[in-house]
Amino acid sequence: MTTTEALAPAISCRGVSVRFFTEHGSVMALKGVDLDVEAGEFISLLGPSGCGKSTFLRVVADLIPPSAGSIKVMGVGPEAARLRRDIGFVFQDAALLPWRTALENVELPLEIAKAKFGAAPASRASPRELLELVGLKGSERAYPHELSGGMRQRVSIARALVTNPRILLMDEPFGALDEITRDRLNEELLRVWRELGMTVLFVTHSIHEAAFLGQRVMMLAANPGRVQEIVPISLPADRRLDIRETPEFVQITARLRRILEIC
Amino acid sequence: MTTSARAPSADLLETDAGAIAHRLSLKRTRWRARLLPALGVFVLLFGWWAIVVGFQVKPFIAPSPFMVLDTLYAKRAILLDNLIPTALEAAGGFLLGNLVAILIATVFVHNKTLNDIFFPVALMLNAIPIVAKAPVLVLMMGNGVEPKIAIAALVCFFPTLVNMVRGLDAANPQAMELMRVLSASKTEVFFKLRLFSSLPYLFSSLRIAASMSVIGAVVGEWIGSTQGIGALILQATYNFDSALLYSAIVMSACLSGSFFLIIALLERWLVRWQPQHVH
Numbered sequence: 135m136t137t138t139e140a141l142a143p144a145i146s147c148r149g150v151s152v153r154f155f156t157e158h159g160s161v162m163a164l165k166g167v168d169l170d171v172e173a174g175e176f177i178s179l180l181g182p183s184g185c186g187k188s189t190f191l192r193v194v195a196d197l198i199p200p201s202a203g204s205i206k207v208m209g210v211g212p213e214a215a216r217l218r219r220d221i222g223f224v225f226q227d228a229a230l231l232p233w234r235t236a237l238e239n240v241e242l243p244l245e246i247a248k249a250k251f252g253a254a255p256a257s258r259a260s261p262r263e264l265l266e267l268v269g270l271k272g273s274e275r276a277y278p279h280e281l282s283g284g285m286r287q288r289v290s291i292a293r294a295l296v297t298n299p300r301i302l303l304m305d306e307p308f309g310a311l312d313e314i315t316r317d318r319l320n321e322e323l324l325r326v327w328r329e330l331g332m333t334v335l336f337v338t339h340s341i342h343e344a345a346f347l348g349q350r351v352m353m354l355a356a357n358p359g360r361v362q363e364i365v366p367i368s369l370p371a372d373r374r375l376d377i378r379e380t381p382e383f384v385q386i387t388a389r390l391r392r393i394l395e396i397c
Numbered sequence: 398m399t400t401s402a403r404a405p406s407a408d409l410l411e412t413d414a415g416a417i418a419h420r421l422s423l424k425r426t427r428w429r430a431r432l433l434p435a436l437g438v439f440v441l442l443f444g445w446w447a448i449v450v451g452f453q454v455k456p457f458i459a460p461s462p463f464m465v466l467d468t469l470y471a472k473r474a475i476l477l478d479n480l481i482p483t484a485l486e487a488a489g490g491f492l493l494g495n496l497v498a499i500l501i502a503t504v505f506v507h508n509k510t511l512n513d514i515f516f517p518v519a520l521m522l523n524a525i526p527i528v529a530k531a532p533v534l535v536l537m538m539g540n541g542v543e544p545k546i547a548i549a550a551l552v553c554f555f556p557t558l559v560n561m562v563r564g565l566d567a568a569n570p571q572a573m574e575l576m577r578v579l580s581a582s583k584t585e586v587f588f589k590l591r592l593f594s595s596l597p598y599l600f601s602s603l604r605i606a607a608s609m610s611v612i613g614a615v616v617g618e619w620i621g622s623t624q625g626i627g628a629l630i631l632q633a634t635y636n637f638d639s640a641l642l643y644s645a646i647v648m649s650a651c652l653s654g655s656f657f658l659i660i661a662l663l664e665r666w667l668v669r670w671q672p673q674h675v676h
Contacts, residue, residue: 197574217580221578227569229575231572233593242579246581
């Protein structure tokens, strides 16, 4: 059981399609997506708007059912994986509950898990330790409206990690932040990922962000949303921001941009 | 060299002066905000007095402000005796109407079919003016305190139902997705997310209901009652006792005002997460 789980990919998709029905007929949001993600891998999802990258993340999280194809998350279906708390999700606008302090927001998943299982899931780190890990020591009692956009997103990352999920899904989490904050959070996200070793799917529409973070970049094309190409990023895992000035990085982003032009 | 050395101190002086000016202007704005409404009230009272005295208006048509003040003191026992039943009816109706509205809104949000069947009916009933609904309730419930509470409850019920249904559905869609990722039950979604999201909506209708409940109780008393502010208003009108009529009006306004104040304080205490915004 455990050996097959260890050998199985963290996420495995075969021919995943999603069709949305509207008043004027139906829209193919995703068509025939095949993807295997190894456990502990960091994958960036890059593509023009409307290419279905957020939809794909929601299929993996069991928020949207696929209309065709099969998908396995840690060896089971998305619903079973969600019920097992294998999945953490970071939303674009942080989605913190404004009536809860930073610490109470991070504790929310534990409260819900406790009500369901009688005990909180074994967590590697306590809510306080996680807030410290994301650089918010001392802000535990602050309310969301007292925090900056970057700090709110840090809280939401800590909240996603508190149930110790093996897969972290991130939907343009830094899209609304200024570039300086975004750069800093990118570097810190890599540090957290190296420390905790979870699998990450990271949706972005920034070429630099996708290349800096991902071990592979899954490029999606629009109308219908489909995989254009999966580009391996041959950079060391231990990346600092200044890696973006190296010729290798510049070459990679140039290549991603060329692919994006035909997406 | 000398200029660069002098520049910071000049800057400092300037910002100091700026800060002082800013503080002064803030203070002035705050005083203006308090003084100008008081001035408005004073102008109104003075105009009232001037018209009554200037045109020698007969006391049975309209009293002067001083006459009302005299009556408020001289007849304080009658006024208070009649204020208490009205206050109890309004408060009872307020609690009952809002509680039922909140419960029904909760059912509506969880059951779309019931919502689609009964929400239009609720809106239709709301279109009937309360002065028309009141006699119907008096016929059904008699002359006691019950129809007054029922009428006060009815006028509170509809705004709260509408707002609460909207408020419970107003939860951030991404927070709703989060609850699903966390596999939260419907009860958890309700108590941890929907209820809190609805509070600003709920309070905006409670503030309306606070004064509406007094209107409801007074209208109820108009239709067959011997006590209460509503009954006192009718009696004073029939007796051409304008000073007592105006005193009764002042009492009912004070009642609405204090209900409103209680709700506003409760909101400030409960809804602390909203950044303060100007009303």
